[in-house]
Amino acid sequence: MAEPGILLVDKPSGITSHDVVARTRRARGTRKVGHAGTLDPMATGLLVVGVEHATRLLTFIVGLDKTYLATIRLGQTTTTDDADGDIDVRASAESVAEATEERIRDGVAALTGTISQVPSAVSAIKVDGRRAYDLVRAGEDVELKSREVTISRFEIVSITREADHIDVDVEVDCTSGTYIRALARDLGSALGTGGHLTRLRRTRIGEFAVDSAFSVEDLEDASLVAPAEVASRVLGSLDVSADEARDLRHGKRIDAPERFDGLRAAIDPSGALVGVVERRGSAMKSTMNMPQVER
Incomplete structure (x- = not known):
């Protein structure tokens, strides 16, 4: 039996959370591997992976608060609310110019605290037993129910303006189940520019930080956190x-x-x-x- 414990993995962009689980199974020589909290393929950062009977602890980890670094691009919407989708709407130069720093900060403030959020339709939420993103890809209309989430910190790190868009770098502390893509979508909607994510990195889950995580290339020799x-x-x-x-x-x-x-x-x-x-x-x-x- 492989040594039991928790692996802190820094997931790179371009692979799924399931890919990390599959690589961990090969690296640690066991089928008994799971993870707490899916990251989209585009996203990077902390993925908590359980090995052997430490997988029993994942249920206590998945619901912990999380911290994300993200870049919200105002002026464009995409089919997935992030950079993996196709751009479907571009705002006019006038709409982008009217999104002043003050209005952006007011929009961020309005999305801080306990809010009602409708998850992105292209999400892993199940609808009648099927993943929402599978239904969308099959051409079906998906309407997800709103949920209450808490954004305890929604901090603007920087604002960069271009002629046709604005990039807003943010740091977000939030409860489990929050969709940062939905924050980008809703901020853009409130400003009349549209918005989507171009970068997403998870830096914290509860007491666990990405600074202590290992790369996917080091899964075989990465040290485990004891149960x-x-x-x-x-x-x-x-x-x-x-x-x-x-x-x-x-x-x-x-x-x-x-x-x-x-x-x-x-x-x-x-x-x-x-x-x-x-x-x-x-x-x-x-x-x-x-x-x-x-x-």
Whole structure:
């Protein structure tokens, strides 16, 4: 069995998240590989990949807040709301000129905070069991429901003007499920110029940063983040005795050693992750156990 853990991968542009999973399977010699949070082929940056039984932790990672660096091009719309699509509308020079810096900043401010967002039609969201982007490619009209997302930071880094378009470099902190392509689309719509993404890079998922990630060329030798460290960073840790660890692994409820809300990573005396526990009154019980590995 391959060593279990989490790989932090810096995905390059031009390949899919599934391609990274396939390369990881070959590099680590196991089929049991998954990832938390798809990146579009155009996008680069942090992809969290689980190996062996550490894939069980991905469900606790996928919903974490994220940070993106992006470039929004105002003055053009595309069929996919990003640079992978074909340009279908170009704004007039007058409309581009009327998109002043003040109006751009006001538009960004209006998209900051808790907002209702309609995801891009060319997305991986399922509609009646089929991916939205497959329906679009098949020529079907797709109308996705709006969802509430929170943009805690939508910061303009720079604004570059050309005769027929404006490039706005931004940094975004947001909740899981936010579509940065949709932010570009909606900002362009509000300004009357249209807009799409020309660059997207994910730099953070929860406590994990792209600065610590490995390239896809280094997957075979890349160091793994141990399951106990991952779960502790995501959920917070709770030390348990050897007897308590045994009982938790057997599905028993035990007295909670301290008060806590939500979920915690139970760590045994050897430093191994027993599983994820939740408190029920004065007791606690494992909601997800990890296989016990001989050390």
